Amino acid sequence: MTEIRGERDSSGGSAQARRDRREQTRSALLAAAERLWAERGIHGASLDDIAAAAGLTKGAVYSNFAGKTDLLLALMERFTADPGIDVCDELQAAEQDTDCTGRSSPRQSAPDDRARRLALLLVEFWLYGMRDYAAGWRIADWYAERRARLASDLPPADDMTPTDRAALTLALDLGLTLQHLLDPTQVRPDLYKTGKTLVQRQTP
Structure with missing residues (x-):
């Protein structure tokens, strides 16, 4: 039982860490989108451009936004x-x-x-x-x-x-x-x- 509780605690901590990372990723993408869309226009900056400006991959965009x-x-x-x-x-x-x-x-x-x-x-x-x-x-x-x-x-x-x-x-x-x-x-x-x-x- 102790081991199971430990696994649950560990899982909970990992889940929180994942949520924190996800929020950091979203914030970085939003900041990059704000900057690039203002500079180039929405049609002038692709999702690839935004991901690169945020230091991320395009997959990170689609894992956070449709x-x-x-x-x-x-x-x-x-x-x-x-x-x-x-x-x-x-x-x-x-x-x-x-x-x-x-x-x-x-x-x-x-x-x-x-x-x-x-x-x-x-x-x-x-x-x-x-x-x-x-x-x-x-x-x-x-x-x-x-x-x-x-x-x-x-x-x-x-x-x-x-x-x-x-x-x-x-x-x-x-x-x-x-x-x-x-x-x-x-x-x-x-x-x-x-x-x-x-x-x-x-x-x-």
């Missing part, structure tokens, strides 16, 4: 679950970091590499979702979850529901971010504060 769409959806899940991942961080920071003239501080003058990579990835998600139904519904859910979070902080105003105002705010967030990343001189970060005031202002 295919490219499954890997993409897992990456979307990570974006949704982590509130710290936000392509609009730079513009939102500028809202709190302006002087009395409305100009942003010098540290906000150049786009952040992380923001640029996230913006590229978000565009790639959108394009892929427009062409692939399985990915499209999850990406639509991502937008819906963001709108819901925004709406929870917005009271009705100007005969517009919080949900509608949240949709306009999200359009401002993403649209202005993409313009700013392309042309930070002409589309300044402090425009975000002005736009948000216009979209979210309440009726007197």
